[in-house]
Amino acid sequence: MYIIVGGGGDVGYYLTRYLLQQGHETLLLEKETGRFQTLEEELGQSVLRGDACEARTMEEAGARRADVVIAVTGEDEDNLVICQTAKKRFNVSRTIARLNNPKHEELFQKLGIDVTVSPTKSILSLIESELPGQRFVLLMNLKRAGLEIAQITVSSLSPVVGKALNQINLPRSSNLALVIRDDKPIVPSGDIVIQANDEIYALVNREGEEELRNTFGTA
Amino acid sequence: MKIVILGCGRVGGTLATQLDEAGHTVSVIDKSSDSFQRLNPKFKGDRIVGNGVDEEVLRRAGLEDADAFAAVTNGDNRNIMASQIAKEIFHTQKVICRIYDPLREQTYRELGLETICPTQVITNMVSNALIGTRPATTPNKN
Numbered sequence: 359m360y361i362i363v364g365g366g367g368d369v370g371y372y373l374t375r376y377l378l379q380q381g382h383e384t385l386l387l388e389k390e391t392g393r394f395q396t397l398e399e400e401l402g403q404s405v406l407r408g409d410a411c412e413a414r415t416m417e418e419a420g421a422r423r424a425d426v427v428i429a430v431t432g433e434d435e436d437n438l439v440i441c442q443t444a445k446k447r448f449n450v451s452r453t454i455a456r457l458n459n460p461k462h463e464e465l466f467q468k469l470g471i472d473v474t475v476s477p478t479k480s481i482l483s484l485i486e487s488e489l490p491g492q493r494f495v496l497l498m499n500l501k502r503a504g505l506e507i508a509q510i511t512v513s514s515l516s517p518v519v520g521k522a523l524n525q526i527n528l529p530r531s532s533n534l535a536l537v538i539r540d541d542k543p544i545v546p547s548g549d550i551v552i553q554a555n556d557e558i559y560a561l562v563n564r565e566g567e568e569e570l571r572n573t574f575g576t577a
Numbered sequence: 578m579k580i581v582i583l584g585c586g587r588v589g590g591t592l593a594t595q596l597d598e599a600g601h602t603v604s605v606i607d608k609s610s611d612s613f614q615r616l617n618p619k620f621k622g623d624r625i626v627g628n629g630v631d632e633e634v635l636r637r638a639g640l641e642d643a644d645a646f647a648a649v650t651n652g653d654n655r656n657i658m659a660s661q662i663a664k665e666i667f668h669t670q671k672v673i674c675r676i677y678d679p680l681r682e683q684t685y686r687e688l689g690l691e692t693i694c695p696t697q698v699i700t701n702m703v704s705n706a707l708i709g710t711r712p713a714t715t716p717n718k719n
């Protein structure tokens with residue numbers, strides 16, 4: 359596969375190294391001379407000096423035969439333009455953008471960017487899951503399936519405590535995948551009785567999220 | 578008309594002042610409050626400090642019920658993204674986007690943005706002043 363990476367910050371650098379190790383032909387684009395020289399010492403031919411937002415640079419990089427273009431600069435507007443240019447001008451079939459502001463996710467999808475990755479959002483949910491007192495944390499978004507993985511910690515006041523799973527009305531689109539009780543994983547069956555302090559991992563779609571929160575009293 | 582202008586540089590500041598004088602309701606956004614010094618002291622519109630690609634900032638500037646939006650910051654990509662937010666999220670009727678890079682301007686014109694490329698405009702004017710005719714635009718291979 360031929361992959362072009364736009365933006366040679368830390369993310370771009372480590373990503374390029376990883377992709378090269380995986381055996382992909384990879385080219386990193388960095389516009390700033392000083393940073394480019396540092397990168398070139400390590401990556402040699404796999405880095406090109408130029409602004410990935412400019413069509414001229416992308417032409418030189420051979421964007422026409424690229425399978426994937428990944429934009430990982432620190433600016434959302436630059437990442438948007440890199441991906442849109444790749445798609446519109448060079449017919450690149452798959453574009454991936456790093457999002458610094460998680461609120462831009464919907465816009466990028468509307469504008470035809472295939473995949474968005476939001477480190478800010480991931481870091482926030484990871485930290486949130488480690489904060490005491492959090493009862494409902496969204497851990498991960500499975501975009502193509504339209505599902506989220508949520509972690510629920512059952513409070514002693516929760517209406518479901520003492521009820522068997524098959525007595526609980528769960529949103530139709532949700533699925534409890536795992537219960538962790540006293541540090542031991544249990545694959546839940548219909549007759550498992552929910553206890554306080556159970557840690558539950560559930561798959562749920564966006565519409566079912568609110569209902570799931572209500573069911574477990576974590577809203 | 579209610580008009581939101583993003584970027585209070587020389588163009589944005591002059592544009593905001595003129596439209597305000599012409600009786601339009603204007604709000605102008607810039608990331609630095611210093612830029613508002615460019616406005617005429619009699620400017621009656623709103624001055625909003627903030628990042629133009631942030632939906633909340635655009636909302637605060639009143640883009641929701643604005644008739645027109647102009648993105649004239651000195652960053653092509655910021656103008657492009659803000660204009661697309663105006664079109665796709667706020668459904669603003671008239672959206673004008675300044676793009677300095679002629680190739681980028683062509684791409685986004687083809688994608689349906691109403692764009693103005695000062696580089697091309699000035700080149701044509703200077704050329705016209707020099708040799709009296711506008712040179713035939715050379716089709717770019719890109």
